[in-house]
Amino acid sequence: MIKKLPNNHEIAQLLEHIASLLELQDANTFRVQAYRSGANQVREAQVEIAELALSDKQTLLDMPHIGERLTNLIIEYAKTGKSRILQRLEGEVHPDELFESVPGIGPELADRIVEELDIKTLEELEQAVYDGRLAKVEGFGEKRLETVRLSLAGKMRQPFRRMDPTTSMPGHRTGPDRPSVELLLRIDEEYRTKAKNKQLKRIAPRRFNPENRAWLPILHTDLEGWSFTALFSNTVRAHELQKVKDWVVIYYEKDQHEGQATVVTETRGKMEGKRVVRGREQESMEMETIS
Known part of the structure; x- marks a missing residue:
């Protein structure tokens, strides 16, 4: 059966809906207008935009x-x-759906990764490729691992990552493709403070919310050229471990670069009790040492 492509009206409606949600959630007015202008352009187009x-x-x-x-x-x-x-704006992004967007990973493998490795972002998945954890998940041979590694390199705008011989881990990525740990931790602190003080708009996620209650605070902010959206993790694992109000998922975008990170309270080691960016613990530790 051939899948029917969305028509221009449906695409314009999607962009308008995103703009409305951003506006309701107090996002930057320029960001809201960008989606509205895009919707108007699609609506007036003389060609089928999806095709x-x-x-x-x-x-x-x-x-x-x-x-x-x-x-x-x-x-x-x-x-x-x-x-x-x-x-994301509706609080409905699930890690398994994110991982399914990576070539070589289907629904079954995506579920297995989330369950066995307890990771939620592409950065954490990339880290798992390099530190050997992904290779231990059933279904990942050398060929599939290489496919995932190359795909993630493209998604993360990093064509090649040199291995650090002293740690057997990839060296810190440089350049403008992702925010610094310091900036992510600033967003995390702002989000948690404003959520605690009830200063943020709240949304009603469909998942784990049978009463359709608007309980999930959401933050949109712009810093150092990046647009950020932050919200508590509403995943199965976060609920199982009672970490919903601890794990903060931060989505970011700038120019052609976008991604997400998760900030948590470390439960062991030298950083126990401190806030760290998952997958970038070493950088979090180095920043803590400097401060």
Whole structure:
């Protein structure tokens, strides 16, 4: 059965819905307007935007009010019928769905990764590739591991990561492709403080929320050129370990770079009791030492 592509009206509605949610959640007005302008451009287009997205990405990129961010969103929507940005704004992003976006990882393997490794972000998945944990998950041979490694390198805008011979781990990534640990921890502190003081808009996630109660605080903020969205983790694992109000998931985007990180309270070692960025514990420790 051939999957029906979304038409221009449906794509425009999606962009308008995202803009409305951002506005309700007190996001930057320029960010809200970008989605509204994109919706208007799609609505007025004389070609089918979904077909263009899948056949001629560059032409879509060059259209007024579209750009890299909206192009990637439209491509994802045309291929899957879903939008991770919309799911994020509704508090519905699940780690297994994120991992399924990586070539070589299907639904069953994605579930296994989340269950066995307790990881939730692409950065943590990349770390698991290099430290050997992913190789221990059933279903991952050398060929599949290499496919995942190369795919993650592309997604994280890092074509090659040199191995640190003293630690057998990849060296710190440099460049503008992700925020510093210091910046992520600042966002984490702002989010938790404002959530505690009831200064944030609250959303009603569908997952684990049979009463449809608006309990999940959400933060949108812009710092050092990055756009951030932060919210407590609403995953199965967070609920099982009673860490919902401790684990903070931070989504970030800037120019063509986007990703996510999770900040938690460390429970062992030298950083016990301190806030650390999962997958970047060494950098968190170094920052703590400097401060």
